[in-house]
Amino acid sequence: MPLICFASPKGGVGKTTLTANIADALQRLGHRVLAVDLDAQNALRLHFGVPLTDRGGFVSELLQGNADWRSHLRQTPSGVLLLPHGAMDLRGALDLAAALDRDPELLGKPLREMLAEPNLVVLADLPPGPSQALALLAPLATMVIGVLQAEAISAALVPEIESGRFLGTGTMAALLAGRLRVVLNGVDLSSRLSRASAEAVARHLGFRMLGAMSREETVAESLACQRLLLDHAPESRAASDLKEVARLISAALPPTMAATPPTPEAALAPSAAPLPQQPTVEASR
Numbered sequence: 001m002p003l004i005c006f007a008s009p010k011g012g013v014g015k016t017t018l019t020a021n022i023a024d025a026l027q028r029l030g031h032r033v034l035a036v037d038l039d040a041q042n043a044l045r046l047h048f049g050v051p052l053t054d055r056g057g058f059v060s061e062l063l064q065g066n067a068d069w070r071s072h073l074r075q076t077p078s079g080v081l082l083l084p085h086g087a088m089d090l091r092g093a094l095d096l097a098a099a100l101d102r103d104p105e106l107l108g109k110p111l112r113e114m115l116a117e118p119n120l121v122v123l124a125d126l127p128p129g130p131s132q133a134l135a136l137l138a139p140l141a142t143m144v145i146g147v148l149q150a151e152a153i154s155a156a157l158v159p160e161i162e163s164g165r166f167l168g169t170g171t172m173a174a175l176l177a178g179r180l181r182v183v184l185n186g187v188d189l190s191s192r193l194s195r196a197s198a199e200a201v202a203r204h205l206g207f208r209m210l211g212a213m214s215r216e217e218t219v220a221e222s223l224a225c226q227r228l229l230l231d232h233a234p235e236s237r238a239a240s241d242l243k244e245v246a247r248l249i250s251a252a253l254p255p256t257m258a259a260t261p262p263t264p265e266a267a268l269a270p271s272a273a274p275l276p277q278q279p280t281v282e283a284s285r
């Protein structure tokens, strides 16, 4: 089943924000969505209302030999299924990196199990820059969304992104570059520089540019309130940008994954999903 990864050579550009909110927007379009946090910052959960004090998760448990991802699933109020990363200290992160170097299957096996789930769109939030998770996921991905910001450094990183060097080396880089699409985040139309860099990047990337999202206080606010943007500011320009990006992703999914808009009956019916019962975010509070 489809895997959409959110990655970037540069940090702080909006990967986690987009993963969470596009997961929500895809769910609203009728897809069944699993959002997986593969970044040790463990921040994806905050967009879905999981309390700061709730530190459990999937990746942080891998070293304890618990690769049963289903036991870490959260059913969020948005309807999106969530696999939080889990909190990790420096020692844990270094040990996990070494273990993944020795045995990439530690993460590869559960990921392939997730992708084998029928009718599930998996969205993965990755750490900034190159990572073991990106190296492992890029060959499995249907689409890698490179997130850039409308400013000079991001514009300078475009060749890095489009060559695929950021995803692999040699022939593999060229192969993986084909599944890369870019979302330009934080576009400020009132700023000459932001507008000019956004236009230059769009002109250069052509069809590889999937969409653009405006810079807006509501986006940062929604995270501060631990809410999703489509709940917090549904009428904002950023919300409409987000819906457009989600629509394009939905249209690019394999035909078997066609969205089925939820009917009132379906909303009341128990899920036909084979996944076991998951704790709800409310229950974990």
Ligand SMILES: Nc1ncnc2c1ncn2[C@@H]1O[C@H](COP(=O)(O)OP(=O)(O)OP(=O)(O)O)[C@@H](O)[C@H]1O
Pocket: 008, 010, 011, 012, 013, 014, 015, 016, 017, 018, 039, 041, 043, 126, 127, 128, 185, 186, 187, 213, 214, 215, 216, 217, 219, 220, 221, 223, 238
């Ligand atoms: N379009 C936007 N308008 C305003 N603020 C935004 C926008 N997108 C993201 N932000 C804010 O920018 C900050 C960084 O966003 P986010 O954490 O999603 O980036 P990231 O790429 O995941 O960072 P990291 O590389 O550290 O994982 C957050 O405070 C978020 O609320």
Ligand SMILES: [Mg+2]
Pocket: 015, 016, 017, 039, 041, 043, 125, 126
């Ligand atoms: Mg992030």
